[in-house]
Amino acid sequence: MHSRIYFDHSATTPLDPRVLTAMGPFLGGAFGNPSSLHQEGRLAREAIQTARAQVASLIGAAPEEIIFTGSGTEADNLALRGVLERWGPERGRHLVVSAVEHEAVLATADALAGAGRAELTVVGCDRSGRVDPAEVAAAIRPDTVLVSVMLANNEIGTVEDVASIAGAVRARNPRALVHTDAVQALGRLPLGLDALGVDLISLSAHKAYGPQGVGALVARHGVFPAAQLTGGGQERGRRSGTENVAGVAGFGVAADLADRRRETDVAGLVNLTGRLTNLLTAIPGVEPTGDRTRRLPGLCSFVVAGCRSDLLLAVLDELGVCASAGSACSSGAPVPSHVLAAMGFGELSGCALRLALGRSTTEADVDVAAARVERAVSRIRSAGSAAGSAAAAAAG
Ligand SMILES: Cc1ncc(COP(=O)(O)O)c(C=O)c1O
The missing domain is CATH 3.40.640.10 (Type I PLP-dependent aspartate aminotransferase-like (Major domain))
Structure with missing residues (x-):
């Protein structure tokens, strides 16, 4: 069994424990409807107001x-x-x-x-x-x-x-x-x-x-x-429906943390992103995608010649690496990336690999993940060339 490494933070991130703590009361005893006029309702309403102020402050709104x-x-x-x-x-x-x-x-x-x-x-x-x-x-x-x-x-x-x-x-x-x-x-x-x-x-x-x-x-x-x-008429008439009080309270705390931690988080992510990109681009046929300077810290993206995304992700999963092709396809079907297609990657648009790092990612995770990607790529390529030779032998 391989230890698992989560490199899919652009798909979703784990809950910060402080976020979970803030949500806790609203998943339990504090279940009032924020539209109710009684004390329980007021408590829920106040939680939403606090979160609204936290998100607004992050955005300067x-x-x-x-x-x-x-x-x-x-x-x-x-x-x-x-x-x-x-x-x-x-x-x-x-x-x-x-x-x-x-x-x-x-x-x-x-x-x-x-x-x-x-x-x-x-x-x-x-x-x-x-x-x-x-x-x-x-x-x-x-x-x-x-x-x-x-x-x-x-x-x-x-x-x-x-x-x-x-x-x-x-x-x-x-x-x-x-x-x-x-x-x-x-x-x-x-x-x-x-x-x-x-x-x-x-x-x-x-x-x-x-x-x-x-x-x-x-x-x-x-x-x-x-x-x-x-x-x-909730949200001042702009989005009706009883609010997800626990979720909104959690969002407020997450926004507050995002604001306060951003510089520290980003400094760590930038180093690790550079390290992972260097390790992966040393593998023949692996090309980084996206702008090299104007980029999101923590998001490493590549095209891998000769490796269809769905196969690569399946082998990586087996090897304990949670990765993604990058697109938000919920059907699980292999669809070539419309983004890579727009960028002119042609056939390679079906060979995307995204490794998205997060707050808890370490240098050791990066090194292990890079070694596993190398192993997955060579496994797929040798299976591909074996299948190619078998097909050529059958045809000949
Ligand atoms: C750029 C971008 N926009 C919108 C969404 C959708 O967000 P949600 O998952 O909250 O619906 C995502 C999620 O992957 C995203 O990456």
Whole structure:
């Protein structure tokens, strides 16, 4: 039996014990509904208010600008659908997104366009996954209602120049709103609403040692995305449904920790990322992907010639390494990465490997994981060449 090494922190992170402690009361005795007027309800309401202030402080936003949601995916949906519904009739129905967005944005934009509710422009990227602000600006029209470009890519770790993109968009059309999906950036990059210059930011707690199933959309004053869930009017009418009090309380503490620990966490991650990248690129046919300088600390991404992602991940799992191809495919089916395809990787788009490090990762983990990747790669390649020779012998 191999010891297991968790290198999938971009998929989800373990709960920080302080987060679990903060959630505990709301999973037990403190079960009041935050909308209730009695003392138990007030206690739950106060927990949500505290968390709202913690998330707002991380972003440099006002507490009223935070809308808690059930996930990062829901936050992305609320941004796109809510802005289009609220502002489309007045400003236009043109949406601009980048080709490297997470499926939560891309599939939503496609669905809106497919239903005839939006006109969509998808802006490409270069070989390192960078989206050029000038190209985004060139796509802006008088009827552009929303531009959505992510801050940090979940598959290849490239950090987009969102501030320049937002500036370029506004120079072309000051009425166009700008959204960024910052789900991967929480706890690893600075997240100031003003510094980024955007109108909307999507977040998710479970990428930063918080619980799964809770996210937030930060929407600047005056943006008012139309509610996509209507009912009891929670979240100031912007997202109805009884709140996930434990989850929201946990998110608040995770946001607070992310803010306070970011510099220390990042310093450790940068060293380990460099070490792992050097070890893996020493294996023939392993090429790092994503921008080499503007990158998310801790996310190491590669293409591995001759190794289909699904096979490589299965062998790595057997060898005790939890890794991923990078995309958020929940079906488990091997789908070539749309991000690598947009970057021009062609056939290698089906050969992605992502190793995402976290707070608890050590140098020893990195060295062991690198040795196991080398073993997995040579096992798959020799099985492939054996199958190739058998096929050639049968054909000949
Ligand atoms: C960039 C990005 N956006 C959105 C999401 C979706 O977040 P959630 O898992 O909270 O729905 C993810 C999750 O992988 C992500 O990486």
